[in-house]
Amino acid sequence: MSDSDGKKTLGLLSGGRSGQVKQSFSHGRTKNVVVETKRKRVVVPKPGAQKSATGTAGAAMGDPSKRPAGISDAELERRMKALAAAKARESEDEERRAAEEQARAEERERRRSEAEQKEREEREREERARQKAEEEERKRQEEADEAARAAAPAPVEAEKAPAADRSAPRGAAPAPSPRKVDRERDDRREVKGKPTRGDDDVRRAGKLTLNQALAGGEGGRQRSLAAMKRKQERARQKAMGGLQDREKVVREVQLPEAIMVSELANRMAERVADVVKALMQSGIMATQNQTIDADTAELIIEEFGHKVVRVSDADVEQVIDSVDDKPDDLRPRPPVVTIMGHVDHGKTSLLDAIRKTKVVAGEAGGITQHIGAYQVTTDSGATLTFLDTPGHAAFTSMRARGAQVTDIVVLVVAADDAVMPQTVEAINHAKAAKVPMIVAINKIDKPSANPQKVRTDLLQHEVVVEEFSGDVQDVEVSALSGLGLDDLLEAIALQAEVLELKANPDRAAMGAVIEAQLDVGRGPVATVLVQNGTLRQGDIFVVGEKWGKVRALVNDKGERVEAAGPSEPVEVLGLNGTPEAGDVLNVVETEAQAREIAAYREQLAKDKRAAAGAATTLEQLMARAKDDKNISELPIVVKADVQGSAEAIVQAMEKIGNEEVRVRVLHSGVGAITETDVGLAEASGAPVIGFNVRANAPARNAANQKGVEIRYYSVIYDLVDDVKAAASGLLKAEVRENFIGYAKILEVFKVSNVGKVAGCLVTEGVARRSAGVRLLRDNVVIHEGTLKTLKRFKDEVPEVQSGQECGMAFENYDDIRPNDVIEIFEREEVERSLG
Template sequence: MSDSDGKKTLGVRGGGPRSGNVKQSFSHGRTKNVVVETKRKRVVVPKPGAANKGSGTAGSASGDPRRQKAGTTDTEMARRLKALQAAKAREADEIAEREANEKARAEERERRRAEIEAKEREEREREERARQKAEEEERKRLEAEAEANRAKDGDSGSRAKADSAPARAGAATAPREDAPARRNDRGGDRGREQPQRPARGKGRGGDDNRRSGKLTLNQALSGAEGGRQKSVAAMRRKQERARQKAMGGSVEREKIVRDVQLPEAIVVSELANRMAERVGAVVKALMQMDMMVTQNQTIDADTAELIIEEFGHNVVRVSASDVEHVIQQIVDDEKDLQPRPPVITIMGHVDHGKTSLLDAIRSTKVVSGEAGGITQHIGAYQVQTDSGSILTFLDTPGHAAFTSMRSRGAQVTDIVVLVVAADDAVMPQTVEAINHAKAAKVPMIVAINKIDKPEANAQKVRTDLLQHEVVVEAMSGEVQDVEVSAVSGQGLDELLEAIALQAELLELKANPDRAAQGAVIEAQLDVGRGPVATVLVQTGTLKQGDIFVVGEQWGKVRAMENDKGERVKEAGPSVPVEVLGLNGTPEAGDVLNVVDTEAQAREIAEYRESASKEKRAAAGAATTLEQLMAKAKEDKNVAELPILVKADVQGSAEAIVQAMEKIGNDEVRVRVLHSGVGAITESDIGLAEASGAPVFGFNVRANTPARNSANQKGVEIRYYSVIYDLVDDVKAAASGLLGAEVRENFIGYAEIKEVFKVSGGVGKVAGCLVTEGIARRSAGVRLLRDNVVIHEGTLKTLKRFKDEVSEVQSGQECGMAFENYEDIRQGDVIEIFEREEIERTLA
């Protein structure tokens, strides 16, 4: 069956229709409400008179079973209706009883809450009275002490006033002690008591959360751990709001207008931070400008300027380079300057005895630690003379590969000591050292070394120096010259006196009481200590814990070691130290500056790094299409030897790269794919494998994963400790790329007397007479017609009579046939030659 509105109904047999709702249960706990229609069974009511008609018949009512059943059904329905009405009555009574109980419980809860609030209010009033009483007693005590002090001064009038003051104060404050109690007794002004009532959310238990409802597991755990406490600032803001509310309304906080530094591009979150505004508010303002951005996106300066003005701040436009303005070039006051030790650089040709001379001064054996007996790093040492003066020495390498290292040594030095061997005189690197010293505009002292050798000729050295505009005092010039011997120690005292005299004339001074500034002499990546830089402090004092920026790197001075390997806490002007705590390896020659915060150092380093990348990219892109095509055509004919270089220090890596760039000619060249500082790693092996390049390690070794990877991939690793050997090996390898030079040696000539045509696939055969030299079958031949080369190739056959021969002497006849060529005529001349290949090497 279905209802008129389409709902499904359940039919029940019965009389007239009765409807109702029944909840039908299904599996898995599902239920459904259905409409039930109960139909009553039809009851036949006899018409009047029917009883009379059938009284005497067998169909009387008493004897009709259907009528008896209908009567029974009506009685049953009446009983059910009566039971239903009784159940409804009971249900109504239960509902009324529950409502009465709930109302009683609510009244009880309200009464208890009122009692608790009253108790809490009384307790607060009691505490307030106790506090006021304590304050009053304290005030009375202070007034009594003040009165006693005045009484000691003999002021009787003041003493009388002091006697009456506490009484007046007590009279004034006495009514205030029980004022709250009196107000409560007479009902008081409830409007005045209202601020003392706790807030609705807190009042049921005060601040200790009493009667706050059921205790949950999270609340219990957070309570056990102490919970999240409010900060002091939040408590102060809450007190300030309560005070302002009590004074009659909130006072709007005055807006602080800030000067916002705006670069060419800025991140949204950084802009909000500089304005001290919420990031969400800034993002919302940008969205109102139809810019759907997040807090991590970058916006341009013009858009940021609109946002800053909208928030009511001032715009200060800055460029990206302004980050370096924090490195202030302080002009030192003359009265702050103090004398500093001179920085002396030892320069000269290789093997002229620079390090040995410094050894003799330091009384140490530095040269024994250098591979091959040559200096390959810039060493910085401090020496104290017999007179007590301190000298700082820089020992630079003399080999041609270290030109850039010597140039950096000249840039930070005060005095140059030019070492020239008396038995060798002026050499190419000596001339370079002179040029560096002149470019740096520093005074020079000539040390004529190896004067103890029999073949020493100091006068020749002085004469050779004249050619390079170095006039020593012995030749009526201004340059001091001292004859010394690093072996015997001769002239060392005179050399130190000359240095001290020159330093005194220079009047070298610096301000130690300022932020340090220095130059990186050398930098390396130490396995145990990380990036390490040898820094020569030029001005100020470098202290442990200083934050600094050096080139494209930055760091914090974690530790410092002097030239003796001792830990020091600070380094003053002209003091060389090894600095630990850098985030990367700087370039030798970079300037170190101390800044205030890590944020400044990081910002400056990032700016310098990005500027350097842009500069390199611009240098690579600054070529026209024609130049690129010409270079591509040129490179096509040039053979390249790719290599990877890893060195122990930055200066050595630079020197090796410069030496590699000089190897090659128009046909072959060396290309350094990558150069770096530190051990050879697995990534280096991967790059070498992809490029087919060998890896050269200079005073470094490959780690275990790198060695295993090199063995698997077949990458060659070579280790060197002397730069000469490395350069020679690379030069030899590059020479192997050169094509061998081919020379032709003419060994004979033959003239064709007759041409024969031979069957059997042989073709044309020339009957020849060897007119000069010798004819060989293995040699190359050219066919000349009227002295013009018309064919070049090889012989297919060389016969004398009917026999195949290897060679035919001059004046003899023979038969010749060319390979794949038959255009031969009588009178042609055959030129016979041999090719010889000669190996070539790079100069």
């Protein structure tokens, strides 16, 4: 509001609302107050006030009166630049979005065109395939019609037709004319005036839908191509003069104790569905994968009209040819010579000298770890097969296998060492195998050589050499200088001539597995010594619980050969697993026979192991469990390069231990150390021992993560010694007592807060407070314990020498008397080891 002078005064603007409010006070007083409420001001923009920011800003800059209050020129210019930049960014974003949208549209168009092109090409390809199939079908039908027309008699005269009908077989349908066949085919291809695809095209049309299956008819399940061919063949046979019923082929069906339904149908050459149907009619609900007993199968076989030949499971091995050879078929064969003897007596060195090679240099530690098989041709042209066996005590079983396949044993004895334990074992193996023996006294060039002592020592083991009027040849040789090698070969040839060794090379091969290993690049490999027949590439064989087909043969020189005759050692590739060393290899005719024999042997081995486990009574198990609690075990996992080494290591481990500790081999196998071996070792807290093998990368990583120790060895001496040392760590330390003195009780005193104290005289040795004591009364031990106090006069002392008096008090024992003797001793723990 304003007064008359034009000055503005404070006041309420018009538009407010006034009223009275009654106020209440204390003591009943009231007061009326006049109040006025002010309405909220609402700002409504004028029409046309929304102008572009640029125009407004330009007007504001051009006209200072329209510029917002408090805005300087610099601030207004900065705002204008920011506004222009925002406008530019917005326009750029719109252009970019438009370009992206256009690119997406072009990509969709390109994909659509590619899809259409691909679909068009697919339709064309299908159309070409359909036309080709129709053309082939038409050609086949024309050929069938042509054959039918050629076979059917030509109707030359109407009078000859009845005669032709009379000459036709009874029941045979007249051959349709070619025109009628074509018309029927066209009718089949046209349904309701629309051409349809042939049976062959319908069969290839795709998957069968549920609607087609329910509808049946043309859209139902179609015949296979083989069924269509059979149908055409029947139609052709019918057109050529009628079908002839096939004669029933009666077969001899070999029936084991149990047989699968599908296998029974296969042996009868009947359909599986027919066999299942016959079983259902007999009240037996069985599928083709179920096994039925022999009695039920016999009824089914007789129902189908076949003959039953009952066989047992063991009859599967009868296919192995065990016919004796005729004398006319036998041919001379090279002798198999096994070199035996004590370790480090020069067996391999002697063989190297004969072969003029360096085999011993390739063996770890200069010790033969495997059985090696080699062929040598002498200067005289004779061929000899040598088996080099290890001499270490752990390889006893390997030497035993070497003696089983050999013809002649060459016993190598060092002239400077005479007869040793493994020499005696070799003599026993040779006697058990009943093979002749030739003694090679090696290292004859050493100054300490005494060949006469060797001959004398051999007398103790019933080996009498020719020099002592015996029948055993002995030759003095030197592997280093080559002295006497010709005499040794001559002795071997003479012995072989006496034996008259012969074999039939024209029969199925039979041989013995000398060694077996799992090669990383070649798979299971077996070193086989062929004993009879000829083993050829491609032969199917069974060896122990394994079978295979000869993929390759490698001789002792590393060369690939096509065949191996009698007495020839070869490496055989193509097995389905690693056989046991010592298994017999037999060649069979078919792969099915090999599978059957291997499966039978494997099942037989499983049953034998199960029977051995079941034979243990409950009392025996309880007693064994009680014994096991008192025995500490060192578990190990063994992996070796060949089967013979693994077997030898396991046997050596079984010999380590005593009544307190033993070594238990959790698992032994052939081949590289795998992740499975590491997992087994971790679960049992066992180390993994690799003999001439290494762990693969996953196994190494797993061992590092799980903390499993993997130890590698190449010499069996070191392996046995380390395991023996580890097992010795499980032995409890032996506690020994060392007597250090005696004391005699002269008087007994009662001391408060201490109890009875013995006044003693040390009569022998020394008395120590830390030592153990025994109280002897009339040379009988009545208490054993420790000293509570040891005093000299009134002072506590650690020890008292002989001849001095002292006071002693026992811990928790007061029954002491004069003239009792106190025995003083010290205990010490002594580490034990397995011998």
